[in-house]
Amino acid sequence: MARIDGRKYDQLRSLTILPDFTRYAEGSVLITQGNTMVLCTASFTEGVPRHVKGTGLGWLTAEYDMLPRANRERSSRDIAKLKLSGRSAEIQRLIGRSLRSVTDMAKLGENTFVIDCDVLQGDGGTRCASITGGFVALFIACARLIEQGVLTEMPLRDYIAALGCGIVHIDGADHPVVDMSYEEDSCAIVDFNLVATGTGAIAEIQGTGEGRPYTPQELSSLVSMALPAVEEVIRVQKEITDKYGYKL
Amino acid sequence: MARIDGRKYDQLRSLTILPDFTRYAEGSVLITQGNTMVLCTASFTEGVPRHVKGTGLGWLTAEYDMLPRANRERSSRDIAKLKLSGRSAEIQRLIGRSLRSVTDMAKLGENTFVIDCDVLQGDGGTRCASITGGFVALFIACARLIEQGVLTEMPLRDYIAALGCGIVHIDGADHPVVDMSYEEDSCAIVDFNLVATGTGAIAEIQGTGEGRPYTPQELSSLVSMALPAVEEVIRVQKEITDKYGYKL
């Protein structure tokens, strides 16, 4: 009556967030979630893109990439094909949207945060780990920049984290589960990404019927199980961020 | 107590689907939804991409683009920047996923449908109009190919359509609404795209909190209003598709 790796339906994989994994970025973490491993760095750079210039506001953008041998098969680098993969384009837009939703741009001045999420190893849930880890890297960067007098107050309004959830077929029935590994994901009936904040609200939901379409009831039951699980992830974030002297 | 353009919360914009707008594609429609206008063509081409080869299955993929002056401001063509816009990449993945979810690939043989969605004029909801119109173009192409003996039976299992919905602030309260125009969309609090099938189930949902995160209750009430509206869109599809001699 259990999932492929023996976990309960609502049980997370082991999750660690290692702060300051690299030393030059304003903020950086190595996040490990099961076998998924993502290096997230937050870089603070002067200036903003053209559509923001002159507004007094800052900007935040994200970039996402997989190292060529992060996965079971080696994939070629984007530059070899001269094309950003469509998957990466989609994912980095999601990461950027999610982190912007908890950032007060007026507190950045006309400066930009770039959140780089590079997947060193991928075993499902890399986009969610990028949001979760990217947030902590961003938090650390903000704390440092306040300390250095570059920022005057904390621009983050709330915590934000994400989980890859889904509906899988186990022992003759379809069950909602949280934090799917690659193996679980690849035979899921429905595949969800839920991004939620520290106040338990939904920042973004994306849910795709892979095997069949799904009902509003299934959507509700999945959200009911996934929201508390994301809050558990946020508790892990706080264990790190609290050490930097700020609570949101 | 009304929306910007006077519509009721659950009221669609005027919707027309003009079949056979161009003559060379196996199937084509011009879909008009308010001021949004998308030319959708379905092309049947021999062969399949490498990851499908040898499986006996077919494939379906979609491409999405906006003509440079589809919008209020002219935007430069992708080829001028040598980059597919990230937004287009995200959208064409959604269109492809949605249409594949109702297509039986075994009935295509090792052949590929390419659904081209080119926005001639954009006023909100272009990705949803592309799914809705793309489905009808695909349906027409299937009917023609059966008639010509290229396909032996209808590969489509169900209807599929989509609507851009959201939560907007009207007269002091936040309300779910369906089929938002660009003007409504650009000040929406929550922005949803709901893709649903002829059996009333959800194929894909994407919901982003633009102004603030949202609650599971808001998610539920939005789905409750949007699902019947998508079914209304499917009724318009059927007015066209029924003429081609097939019902799903």
Added chain:
Amino acid sequence: MARIDGRKYDQLRSLTILPDFTRYAEGSVLITQGNTMVLCTASFTEGVPRHVKGTGLGWLTAEYDMLPRANRERSSRDIAKLKLSGRSAEIQRLIGRSLRSVTDMAKLGENTFVIDCDVLQGDGGTRCASITGGFVALFIACARLIEQGVLTEMPLRDYIAALGCGIVHIDGADHPVVDMSYEEDSCAIVDFNLVATGTGAIAEIQGTGEGRPYTPQELSSLVSMALPAVEEVIRVQKEITDKYGYKL
């Protein structure tokens, strides 16, 4: 003794120019010439390219593209190959040159017109239809911009239109013909594009011997037949442009 589609040697295909097909461009038309269908928009944008900057003059440039399924076979998008097709490059240079030849750049200020010509359906003569339709879109844009006070006087000096003509073999002899369809074009002995003005003068001629080289006499007889035919096209342009309150 007749052409493939029964027309006389000097007879045009049915030609319609539908103004204001889209609503956001300063000027737009859908031009239909036989089965060829091109959407032409004229966009007025601030600033000029570097080689014009500081001269007080404006600029006009054109872009040309074919939708992927405009033709009998689907062709892939330029962005998929990361290369502007050589054919499109050649054609958009011709369109730009032709329309610049009747535009007084001093009356634009340091602003740029971009004429976008997107072929929705191609059945021969698409570059000529783009010039003919592009001119009307440009005319409408100029009229609107004068009305809005953006331009102070009409920058267009003359009408301009184009026709794809040629020499074809019919019933044992080679005859000059005008306004060739794709089918006629693909077996033409000589292929001409003639761009001419409202005063009956030649703006550009391009003539290629496809099957064999041709004589100066053949060149003369072709020009003699084609010039009046282009003037007929200009009469169709005037039916539209006259309604906008300006004559050139």
Added chain:
Amino acid sequence: MARIDGRKYDQLRSLTILPDFTRYAEGSVLITQGNTMVLCTASFTEGVPRHVKGTGLGWLTAEYDMLPRANRERSSRDIAKLKLSGRSAEIQRLIGRSLRSVTDMAKLGENTFVIDCDVLQGDGGTRCASITGGFVALFIACARLIEQGVLTEMPLRDYIAALGCGIVHIDGADHPVVDMSYEEDSCAIVDFNLVATGTGAIAEIQGTGEGRPYTPQELSSLVSMALPAVEEVIRVQKEITDKYGYKL
């Protein structure tokens, strides 16, 4: 009563064609026309592009480029901008078309000639010099390949050469002139490229009104002066090609 550089209206610039300038190509020449200098090589390569495969025919294509400091100002390389210049695209299509028009593809087998035309120095008329020089390089290559037994008979049916001509304003009147230099070209009223064969027929004409449109009479008088001038160029070609033991 003379042209900028003292030439008569119908007088060519000094023209030399140096055969075998490089040693590895099947055929190569350095053509010098006034200050214009183009290295043309003809390479014979196995196989044909996809649209010719299986027809038993060969193919011929041309590539054209300018070295970055061929001109008065340095221009950046195409690779630095990741775009083939539109001008180069247009020109190489013209060179290819012209040379194909005198080549019997059935005599090549399924093999391809690539004619590379690289402008070492540009002073007007580079596209025409490329056709003229490219033809001689191709002729030499054919002669060598017959000698080596790779080809069994001469695939060239006729000579072909080109000249940049025009209408310029001299001493109060507009005159047709041949073989314009850059300086003359840049103030020409009408700019023509005439490609003609050894039998005095026209392979291609391109004529653009730069300063004003032009009349059919001007077209005729220009062709009358330019055709004999191209024949003079062909006499220079023959001085070289005759040495290789073949006459067409």
Added chain:
Amino acid sequence: MARIDGRKYDQLRSLTILPDFTRYAEGSVLITQGNTMVLCTASFTEGVPRHVKGTGLGWLTAEYDMLPRANRERSSRDIAKLKLSGRSAEIQRLIGRSLRSVTDMAKLGENTFVIDCDVLQGDGGTRCASITGGFVALFIACARLIEQGVLTEMPLRDYIAALGCGIVHIDGADHPVVDMSYEEDSCAIVDFNLVATGTGAIAEIQGTGEGRPYTPQELSSLVSMALPAVEEVIRVQKEITDKYGYKL
């Protein structure tokens, strides 16, 4: 009388090679040399590039990249500029050449090793660390593939490692030093990269006079100091590789 960071002229930075840092590649290490940190993976893939096909030999190639925030300043990704950086192109050619020089291609069959070197943090000597770490990843992959029966014998003939050395100005005199950090490198008079094998021979030397040219005597004294230092690096490699049951 000491270097910036207090080391002796011939003293290495702290060097650790962490094997199996990621789990999907056939071989992988995280190499840390001072603050420089590079993830090296060796991927074994079927088939060889065209120039090797049909020879019965295998191939080995390398790719090198820096994560955007590996350095003090964030640099943009190659894909954002659509160009592989010239520096990366140069470096990955060096890595490939070096590792090929100790690999017996006949023992690979027609298969390819791709060595990916991704710099997570850069503080000088990243190309050398990539060679040193890339060799160990390759060694591990070979050992595993023999164990799995994919390879039948060890294709590596010798150890290979590299060090970034140079001539720096310290206390009024110019001294050769080994294993320069970024800070030392950026003010070095001469900058060398020495790649050497387990038998103490030179596989590749690259030496650039940054501040001034240098004498053959300086070259000799630098090689004399650097060769033993590379041998020290090879001893660290052997501590890891010995555990995999093979000695070369």
Added chain:
Amino acid sequence: MARIDGRKYDQLRSLTILPDFTRYAEGSVLITQGNTMVLCTASFTEGVPRHVKGTGLGWLTAEYDMLPRANRERSSRDIAKLKLSGRSAEIQRLIGRSLRSVTDMAKLGENTFVIDCDVLQGDGGTRCASITGGFVALFIACARLIEQGVLTEMPLRDYIAALGCGIVHIDGADHPVVDMSYEEDSCAIVDFNLVATGTGAIAEIQGTGEGRPYTPQELSSLVSMALPAVEEVIRVQKEITDKYGYKL
């Protein structure tokens, strides 16, 4: 006891440097070394790249390319593959580094020299011929710009030239040789490029073991033979540069 082409171990190929081969560049030469032939131009352009701006210093950069049929086989142009070849990237970095090492950037003002090296024919040693010829083109440009009052004093501090040398197997023993042709290079055991100055010092050395690694003694003996040979090349440079009225 002789090399493939009968030369002695330390004997150069015939070397000619033809100044002012093209007329628009500030400096240009055609350098011929055996069958290798490279056109080198030096262009003086206003402004400097971003990393130099505001320093008061100038900059020098080089670009290197091979014409498609410079070699025994035609190779496709970089623009056809949309990628600068890795080999070209590596070589142009070497040329730029070498020429910068003898240029006093303070004497250029904030201006840039671009040295374009285009290989018309390649028979080994093209990168070295580019450095040798590029230096002379640069020297000529400097002399002209001083004459024109654009530069106030000679920015070049020393002569610089390069030779492709190596260790080859002849009659049972391995010998160092200088100025290898393509044929010699392709079977060399060790391949060296030595860049040296007029004072007999080394600007850059690159030495790769192709067939086997090599010893420090072999390195020394090769440098001993190659340095005087480069000085011989510099004497040929001086024969040209002396005519321009400057000695360094």
